[in-house]
Amino acid sequence: MHLLSDLLGRTAAAIDTPALVVDLDAMERNLDRMAAFAAQHGMKLRPHAKMHKSATLAKLQMARGAVGVCVQKTSEAEALASVGVSNIYISNEVVSPFKLKRVVAVARELEALGGELAIAVDSREGVRRLAEAARGQHISLRVFIEIDVGQGRCGVAPGAAAVPLVAEIARHPELQFGGLQAYHGRAQHLRTLADRKQAIAQVIADVKATKAALESAGYAVPLVTGAGSGTFALEAASGVYGELQAGSYLFMDRDYAGNEQDPAQPQFEHALFVKSQVISVSASHAVVDAGHKSHAIDSGLPAVHGMALEYANGGDEHGILRGAVLPALGDTVWLIPGHCDPTVNLHNHLLGVRGGLAHGKVEQIIRVDARGALT
Known part of the structure; x- marks a missing residue:
């Protein structure tokens, strides 16, 4: 063998x-095109590492402009943190007490590396469970409220439903409100640009309504994060997003090749x-x-x-x-x-x-x- x-x-x-097999030349051109787009539009870039699941590639993305990476699973965060990826956002809900202990352990590990862990929630009970796990552990967790902007999956309804969750976060010194998670995965694969524009216009309206409700209640929204490889130019132009989570751009695939190209996005x-x-x-x-x-x-x-x-x-x-x-x-x-x-x-x-x-x-x-x- x-x-x-x-x-x-x-x-x-x-x-x-x-x-x-990865064509390294093509991958690096993709990497640089996305980093340049984010920089030119004043966007933070936090690619989704659930795509490549590789610490080597996550570090490469961060070395070329990304502020950190997203993952969907606690075990993905553990795997990447164990080999030195220092800034990770679990863009998913975690409610199991056992998993939350693991989340806290990753947060400690990342803080020791000079980085941080962030996580998404969509319920007051989820906030309470997260705070209970973090209590007395000498860590700080940045928490994003996920809103359902059309995916029909996790997330609170757009608008005032986010207010009691932010109020709950404010009750716990171990937690800091990081902003809003607003990602519409199905919109990434709508074939026509017109359909994607229509879907993301509704996403932006939902984000604005949620942001307005929070600000009316006295809560500033530090950041709105989301977007994917099919629509990120639309979110970047919205005036409300500050961070892009596109992931597939690094490799691309046949499915994305079926989309009508947006001239505002890099090829x-x-x-x-x-x-x-x-x-x-x-x-x-x-x-x-x-x-x-x-x-x-x-x-x-x-x-x-x-x-x-x-x-x-x-x-x-x-x-x-x-x-x-x-x-x-x-x-x-x-x-x-x-x-x-x-x-x-x-x-x-x-x-x-x-x-x-x-x-x-x-x-x-x-x-x-x-x-x-x-x-």
């Missing part, structure tokens, strides 16, 4: 299949690929060795990169290719995943290639530190 480290310095042709490139190999060829189709254990299919099947072929689901370990001209036995086929986030969670490592997929060399082995971090 060869070691992954043996691949360093070798061409991409040496990578066994199936494997998850991002595909940087995440599944390398596969043709293992069987017949008169009607070819078969590659990458099925849905290699890439997520919740947002659709992968696209075939650079070849006029359609990919069909062949099961756990196989993909079926059809087209006018089929590849030959043993050929390499690069696949663009339908959804980058859960695809990354299927792999222990990403193989970073510099110089292009065809002739580039393996430069980096990127550990997926929070793979399987679901609690």
